[in-house]
Amino acid sequence: MKSMLSAVLLVAGLGLATGPVWAKLPAPSEEAQAKAAEAKEKAAEAAKVAGEQLAAAQDRVAAAWKLKAGK
Numbered sequence: 001m002k003s004m005l006s007a008v009l010l011v012a013g014l015g016l017a018t019g020p021v022w023a024k025l026p027a028p029s030e031e032a033q034a035k036a037a038e039a040k041e042k043a044a045e046a047a048k049v050a051g052e053q054l055a056a057a058q059d060r061v062a063a064a065w066k067l068k069a070g071k
Contacts, residue, residue, distance in 0.1 A: 028036070
């Protein structure tokens with residue numbers, strides 16, 4: 001019985017403690033939005049370059065494997 005009461009009190013306490021977490025944050029400023037957009041563009045460009053490098057490395061490995069296998 002004590003463990004059940006402890007569990008109920010724990011859940012209730014956690015429920016009350018998480019109330020402030022659901023508060024809304026203010027909208028980001030235009031400067032912050034511009035910075036976020038710039039960071040997103042940089043990340044997309046970096047992902048594109050990384051993808052191209054990965055494809056080139058895979059092509060080199062496939063070519064080496066084909067030479068070794070005699071195909």
